[in-house]
Amino acid sequence: MSTRRTLLKSSAAAAALVVAPAIVRAQNFPSRPLRLIVASAAGGNADVVTRLMAPELEQRLGQRIVVENLAASSGMQGTEAVARAEPDGHTLLVGTASQLVFNLALFDPMPFDLVGSLRGVAMINKVPLVMLVNPNDPAANMRDYIARLRAAPGRYQYGSGPRGTTTHITGLMWARAAGVEVQHVPYRAGAEGLRDLMAGRISHQFDVAVTAIPHVQSRALRALAVTSRRRLQVLPDVPTAAEQGLPGFEGFTWNSIAAPAGTPQPIVERLNREIAAVLEVPALRERLVGWGSEFTGAMSPSQVDAFYAEDRRIWVPLVREASRAV
Structure with a gap:
């Protein structure tokens, strides 16, 4: 019994050593400027929306936000850069249907585990x-x-x-x-x-x-x-x-924020709350509506992940089939 208690104490101590840095990171977040990686060209949909939101988000987080366009390889460059970044909340992806859904159907093989290496943080708009x-x-x-x-x-x-x-x-x-x-x-x-x-x-x-x-x-x-x-x-x-004459035909993209998969939950939840608050700013919301935006309503990070999964379930087979037929 004494040996068992010692092993349990050792296991608890080891777990604490693993968890402690994550807790410290969450308490100190954000501790430096944030990078918002837009995986598409400057002047495009995601870039325009991101640059509209960035000043409001800076005020709420108390840190500068650097918007960076990495559009090469159909957005794969920017997506992979975030997937491989330190999971501390300071490097985030402005992800759209292009990068987070359609590329799964069109890149074979994928250069990295897109689904497993990124997690949802917040939804912005649907367009x-x-x-x-x-x-x-x-x-x-x-x-x-x-x-x-x-x-x-x-x-x-x-x-x-x-x-x-x-x-x-x-x-x-x-x-x-x-x-x-x-x-x-x-x-x-x-x-x-x-x-x-x-x-x-x-x-x-x-x-x-x-x-x-x-x-x-x-x-x-x-x-x-x-x-x-x-x-x-x-x-x-x-x-x-x-x-x-095309009944049922619809086409949408959406803008969302994603983070490296290992980002601590408290940081993800903080970002989710702040982004939701930014989207309620009347002048910003009016501007997005004037650009044809629709809003999904407040989504938790887990709901964003579920949204990604459902869009992939619907669209990846359709895109694969359509692209083969061309």
Whole structure:
């Protein structure tokens, strides 16, 4: 019995030595500036939303926030950088459907364990896409445009961000649903595709509402459809894709915060609370709504992980199947 008590005391002491540093890290968090890694190009959806939120989050955390764009390899560079970072809450990923879902279907093999090495922290917003064409395109609506594409298989092109991004996958799924054959033209960033669309070098592009809406409002581009269930408040005259002959067609991306898997729970919960509070700031929320955002409501970190898992269950098989059919 004496030996057993000694072993139990030794085990408890060893466990305490493991837990103690995590408790200290949580109590001192944040102890230095935070890095918010955006795994997409500057000026894109995730970047715009992150830079809008960063000043508010700085005030709440009392530390500077450095927003860093690491977009190479369809966002895999930034995603892997966070997955391999010290799990202390000071390096976080602004993760979207592109990096945290679609890349699982398109990279074989994956360069690292994406699912096991990252954990959810907080959801930010959910955003539909807008189907854009050149202002001089003769199509009166999406139905007209589909008819023209069906009459000339392979003649037209759609642009997107890098392979595996939401703009690519939405364009791919739309072409399949519409029964059209179009050439895919990927760009290093979606903004480059939009510039070519304005110049008439490509035929159409799906872009996230956050960055698409300003181009529609300035009339630099014209919107044929939105991929939400209902028309957007900010674009009331633009019908949904479902209204125009593609029943059930939807396309969304979302912005979220993820952290290395070993990040202590108290730190994750603190970040979750602060981000939720930032999203309630009236001026910030109004701005996001004006960019077509929807909100999932407050989610705990475990609910964010469940959200990731469900999106992967639905989308990974669909994307794999669609990409093989092209």
